[in-house]
Amino acid sequence: MATEERNIDDPALLAEQARENVEKAAADLRSQSLPIETEPPTVFTPPT
Amino acid sequence: MSRFATIAELARALRGRKVSAVELATETCDLLETLAPRYHALATLTRERALTEARAADRALARKAANPLTGIPYGAKDLLAARGAPTTWGAPPYRDQVIDMDATAIAKLKRAGAVLAAKLAMVELAGGGGYRYPSASLQGPGLNPWDRGRWSGGSSSGSASAVGAGLVPFALGSETSGSIGTPSAYCGVTGLRPTYGLVSRHGAMALSWTLDKIGPMARTAEDCAIVLEAIAGPDADDRTASGKRFRPLAARAAASAAKRARVGYAEEDVADHASTEGKAALAKGVAELRNIVPHFARATLPAMPFGPMVQTVYASEGASIFAELIEGPRFEELVDARQKAGLRASLEIKARDYLRAMRLRTTLIEAYAAIFTNVDVILTMGRAATATRVTQPLDLPPTAGGAVAQPTKRPGNTGMIAAGNLAGLPAIFFPCGFATDGLPVGLQLVGPPFSEALLVAIVAAYQGETGHHLKRPRD
Numbered sequence: 001m002a003t004e005e006r007n008i009d010d011p012a013l014l015a016e017q018a019r020e021n022v023e024k025a026a027a028d029l030r031s032q033s034l035p036i037e038t039e040p041p042t043v044f045t046p047p048t
Numbered sequence: 049m050s051r052f053a054t055i056a057e058l059a060r061a062l063r064g065r066k067v068s069a070v071e072l073a074t075e076t077c078d079l080l081e082t083l084a085p086r087y088h089a090l091a092t093l094t095r096e097r098a099l100t101e102a103r104a105a106d107r108a109l110a111r112k113a114a115n116p117l118t119g120i121p122y123g124a125k126d127l128l129a130a131r132g133a134p135t136t137w138g139a140p141p142y143r144d145q146v147i148d149m150d151a152t153a154i155a156k157l158k159r160a161g162a163v164l165a166a167k168l169a170m171v172e173l174a175g176g177g178g179y180r181y182p183s184a185s186l187q188g189p190g191l192n193p194w195d196r197g198r199w200s201g202g203s204s205s206g207s208a209s210a211v212g213a214g215l216v217p218f219a220l221g222s223e224t225s226g227s228i229g230t231p232s233a234y235c236g237v238t239g240l241r242p243t244y245g246l247v248s249r250h251g252a253m254a255l256s257w258t259l260d261k262i263g264p265m266a267r268t269a270e271d272c273a274i275v276l277e278a279i280a281g282p283d284a285d286d287r288t289a290s291g292k293r294f295r296p297l298a299a300r301a302a303a304s305a306a307k308r309a310r311v312g313y314a315e316e317d318v319a320d321h322a323s324t325e326g327k328a329a330l331a332k333g334v335a336e337l338r339n340i341v342p343h344f345a346r347a348t349l350p351a352m353p354f355g356p357m358v359q360t361v362y363a364s365e366g367a368s369i370f371a372e373l374i375e376g377p378r379f380e381e382l383v384d385a386r387q388k389a390g391l392r393a394s395l396e397i398k399a400r401d402y403l404r405a406m407r408l409r410t411t412l413i414e415a416y417a418a419i420f421t422n423v424d425v426i427l428t429m430g431r432a433a434t435a436t437r438v439t440q441p442l443d444l445p446p447t448a449g450g451a452v453a454q455p456t457k458r459p460g461n462t463g464m465i466a467a468g469n470l471a472g473l474p475a476i477f478f479p480c481g482f483a484t485d486g487l488p489v490g491l492q493l494v495g496p497p498f499s500e501a502l503l504v505a506i507v508a509a510y511q512g513e514t515g516h517h518l519k520r521p522r523d
Contacts, residue, residue: 008441008444009180009385009386011385011388011389014385014386014388014389015389015392015393017386017389018178018386018389018390018392018393019393019396021178021359021390021393022363022393022394022396022397024356025353025355025356025359025360025401026356026360026397026398026401028353028356029353029356029357029360029401029404029405029408030401030404031353032352032353032404032408034404034407034408034411038407038410038411039407039410040403040406040407040409040410041258041406041409041410041413
């Protein structure tokens with residue numbers, strides 16, 4: 001059975017792909033082992 | 049004067065009264081007005097401001113109070129605010145935006161005597177949503193001076209094409225992840241991404257507070273150093289500014305440092321990942337560099353998801369910065385449909401994932417520190433392939449030309465642009481020849497934080513022995 005080809009610039013398709021990208025990135029990040037003591041780098045400086 | 053003269057050559061001509069700053073500014077504005085539209089490089093011509101600054105430069109020259117940038121015209125990416133001109137951020141919703149101040153980098157260049165001739169085109173919002181087409185800009189697709197059927201690269205599109213086409217001797221660009229490096233590589237210019245915090249971001253559009261950097265794009269490494277010396281340094285208006293200054297090494301120290309430098313390299317970068325068209329020129333460039341800097345050692349980045357890390361960081365920060373735009377009535381005016389979808393989706397990134405990406409940055413910073421105990425710099429390709437066709441969707445495999453080799457099990461340092469940005473490291477991008485399709489290819493050197501002087505010294509030595517940076521496109 002022939003499948004209907006979707007326009008690659010269809011906004012609904014793009015929205016779906018963008019959501020999938022976010023989910024895929026999150027899965028990649030979560031799959032990395034990370035020691036519990038690892039803190040993020042910070043640029044916060046308390047006022048003097 | 050040749051329109052491809054370097055800053056140093058122009059400075060000599062100005063000091064020797066062979067040309068006045070007003071003549072140079074007029075010539076530059078005329079060139080920009082005539083030729084920049086061919087490359088979609090121009091956002092706004094700032095002729096009136098340029099002539100005012102040039103007259104001041106001529107007065108300084110007459111008093112013999114000139115420094116290396118006095119009277120030198122330049123362009124600035126339209127992400128930087130400049131008094132008296134619109135600042136569009138390359139995006140239709142901001143087409144009429146006027147930020148009535150000078151970004152710190154522009155104010156510092158003004159104090160150094162440089163002459164702002166133009167605001168230059170860029171990808172809308174620096175491409176933070178993930179655009180599909182080179183046309184994702186208020187000013188249209190950035191066109192490459194070597195072939196107008198090819199893209200100039202982004203997001204500092206106009207900065208690279210204006211320098212590459214000989215319209216300005218230098219330009220300011222900015223990089224969140226690749227926006228100085230990619231257009232420099234594609235257009236055959238020398239671009240310097242400074243260490244995070246070396247150059248104030250005040251007055252620049254923020255896409256990512258923890259990733260954004262502002263840096264020079266020019267004809268030579270030495271010209272980049274002249275500009276960086278002027279724009280680096282403390283700024284009370286940017287709390288992320290390191291307060292450090294930049295000074296290039298003196299000639300003898302630079303030559304010695306370049307010769308002694310230990311270069312980290314992974315041979316699979318070019319062997320396994322360079323495009324068919326670019327491989328020979330890139331391999332030759334590596335061999336040429338090795339003749340000048342002979343101490344090569346193997347160095348590779350750890351296996352980490354650099355793409356998802358950097359994307360998660362800038363998308364989260366960018367979504368917070370642009371939330372009102374994304375949820376407001378003017379959002380649909382953005383050009384690129386994929387970028388719009390990406391920005392909307394970025395609003396949904398979870399805090400846990402943003403913070404995980406940030407914590408992984410700490411691991412990466414530590415990994416780089418370990419690498420830099422064994423080598424002084426890391427060498428890899430600027431880009432694996434030459435400039436993409438203007439009509440090519442950037443997120444899909446090329447249909448013709450510029451084909452990149454299939455990924456192998458040896459990633460080498462192909463993730464260097466994302467990884468280097470995540471770690472806040474400086475990098476210099478420089479041309480090393482031409483691919484078989486006639487387009488420039490280049491290399492990049494990455495060093496530890498605040499190692500710009502060594503990066504410049506090595507590339508200056510390379511450019512002193514080779515002539516790739518002297519090749520010029522035809523109009």
